[in-house]
Amino acid sequence: MGKKRKVTVITGFLGSGKTTLLTHLLKGPSLKNTAVLVNEFGKVGLDHHLLRRIDERTLLLGGGCLCCSVREDLVNALRELLDNDHRGDIEPLERIVIETSGLADPAPILFTVLTDSVLQHHLTVDQVIVTVDAVNGQFHLDRQNESVKQVAAADKIIITKTDMASENEVELLASRLLTINPSAEIIKSIHGNIDNHQLFAPNEKVKSTPLISLVESNSFQGKHAPAARSISLTFDQPLDWSAFGLWLSMLLHARGEEILRVKGMIDVGEDGPVMLNGVQHIIHPPEHLDEWSDEDKRSHIVFIMRSIDPEQILSSLHAFQNILGSRASIREPVEVL
Template sequence: MSIRNMFMTPAKNLQSIIPVTIITGFLGAGKTTLLNKILSTKHGLKLAVIENEFGSENIDNEILVQNNNEEIIELSNGCVCCTIRGDMVETLSNLHKKLQTNQINFDRVIIETTGLADPGPLCQTFFIDDYIAKHYMLDAIITLVDAKHAPKTLDEQIESQKQIGFADVILISKCDLVSEEELLKLQDRLIHINPRASIKKLLLDSIDIPSILNISGFNLDDILNIDPQFLNQEHHECTEKCSHHHDDIVSFTFYSDKPFDSEKLEKFLSQISQEFGPDMLRYKGILYIKELDNRILFQGVHMLMGAEPGKPWKGSEKPNTKMVFIGRKLPRELFIHGLELCTVK
């Protein structure tokens, strides 16, 4: 498939597409607490919430309107909740069909994963299944991190590192249980794993709910709006002073002011995705392609990758490529050297 036409999803009617936010995080990080806050707040949004294990022990009783043992439960603020009765594709398909037949009403979906979940397969659902890709758009992955227990969890559980690696936004909970020094050390570690995610303290009393539900982390059109630090060639590179070399999930950046040869780049990307795809969590960037006047916006999840034209290069700016890769034990030097070989001398 050509770099010129390498789209992750078919063209969509954005007027009718339903954005989806995935909330993940390790056991005890505060996912359900955040979810209860969202569902008990009068924010004016019509939400459908999907949980792996739904029940009154998860959602506060006072926000339940009815529970008649059906898979859809109405909430007092106009939202609805459902549990996964089959796989995620079946659940999302059933929700959309109920929406079309006016059985329920929602304009946005939130999915809360289990604490041990790897977000990867769930992300791929939105790009692989035709029905889901047509009606839903993955907006962002929000990962909650327990400030008190995160260091130990990250040391012992690769799943927690993957949850950080996939994140578009990282919310740190229980900050009051650690010192400022411990919090800064944790933030540094999180940045080392995933430099492209924004990191915020989870303050439930002042949280702006609409803002965390409009991230556009998977929208290629918005790639230029990311934190400029993400595209800083030297930012967050690991040095000898790093105290967390043991993390399996790490990130690195590639920068070049030389244009890519599209055929060479396409071949190399195909090779690395076949060999390292399962360990390539998220990768994203802006590409400078020799034959094209526009910058190319590029991103991928595991073996799935996509690209589309961005804005034209301005006459006053020097075209360049900036990419970040986040994954498990990826051979940094092989990636960097391989990408360099794809540039035009």
Template sequence: MIPVTILTGFLGSGKTTLLNRILSENHGQKLAVIVNEIGQIGIDNQLIMNVEEEIMEMTNGCLCCTVREDLLVALKQLLDVKAEGKMDFDGLVIETTGLANPGPIIQTFFLDPVIQSAYQINGVVTVVDSYHIHKHFEKGLEAKEQIAFADVVLVNKLDLVGESEKENLLQELQGINPTAKLIEATNCDVDIQSLLQIQTFKTKDTLQIYPHTEHNHLEGVKSFVLREERPLDLQKLNEWMSAVVQELGEYLYRYKGILSIDGVDKRIVFQGVHTLFAASYDREWQEGEERVSEVVFIGKDINKEWFQEHFEECVK
């Protein structure tokens, strides 16, 4: 399956700089990039090697095309040129607009069977402008939501802030999203390959960062981890989560974790966005490994006590 990375961040955060690096540098990755408007990126014509069905092939082997009206059309168009052998790519990066909540884009990959069988969400990278981020926070929830959705937060423009400001900001960001990996940068000068090796499904380690603490550093956005050492009943869990997303789905930005299900020898990887969630079998539980279910929830004004109480009711 083709890994998909969703790139988000407010205007001026450095997102365009990062996209230009992906499309121009020899980083060893053959990536397709879907952008909202090619003109905004300012691609050098000398870097365009070939054009096929409005998809541009760059000299470094990467591809670039626009969303135009429908993301699904762009995704299937890329699959077509790959299947026909006209162009090739090993991964996909999708740019969102500055104010866009990445939730609907993530949901696209849950809804269409063709897309679901060909692509797999690798993760969300949010680029943050360290110097202006608090102004974005003051304007509303959008900036906090983008951080809440992230698997990786690229903390950019750190050359413009002092050491104490940087440390406070890193704590704030980790408070909004305790499972996100924070990467410090100036002018988006990061290793592209390591940035995109997110593997959001490798959840076990990330949940250990803040296993028992509820975070509410910024008004409106809360995150917490639920933990249960007893095996869960799959039917009870599915019925509960279905009821949760029906009632609270619009307030749930991201939720993901590892589940220990009664009678199942494999770990179950679980993740969702708003009203859509999915689960899949992972590796087998290892001998001597603690079989524990851990799920992180990140959302708007969500109540940990309520979630914990009902989560415990899903025990076999």
């Protein structure tokens, strides 16, 4: 069996420039072996030979919360694409881009791809790209919970319409986005003008750049009521994988809806780290890397949550310290732009 096909999710609030970004992407030659699933054919003429439309139909599993729901429409569309691919009706697929509607929560999409009995063996979620409008972004973050959720789930955030806002505004927005989601990579763009390679390159931020700490996150409280808060932690010793899994699965079981995002590199005492990536209840299959990319070989984990005090996470980890075999501490504060 060949390699799994990559799934990229593009989301963003209403009118934040998803379609513009997509239109620009489709013009480039790099999307040759890519299928695109869009939510609605807008007025903008999207032209691509593998363009499909999906209606957002959500199937809520019995007893599940909203993030653990299956997008039935998506399952059908993706299975059909796979069918065509296997039969050789279309060019071999390498990537599938899913554009969501502006109010969609990305979590059910990830849940669908990662748990469907067929899809999980053929597809892997590559990354979640979120567009944020430079002009109205702040307003959306204040008023719309969906917008905060989208930002928290992002691997990459594209700030669009940067030509229409002042430089100062853009910087303010960028630092606010980083406060909500310190693990995301931020790219600024005008008219969806973005290098395709940069867009689809993996985000390696958790390991390369220092993250903002709790201190930074709290400094925003005066200005906005914090819809989401983040904490980034480091551990002094290698973590015991099965103990950490025990703790995290317990935390996600009890507080999954409030934990918007978990992302990190974990030292489990092997040659390379384990990449951990989770949105709400859904944890991506952990990826094992062969080696560390730099000298700093400590485990780093970022938690993004709402209505939980970051201090609680830390004291819970301290209480479980005996089992985990490693002590957690907050990463030293780092200056943000």
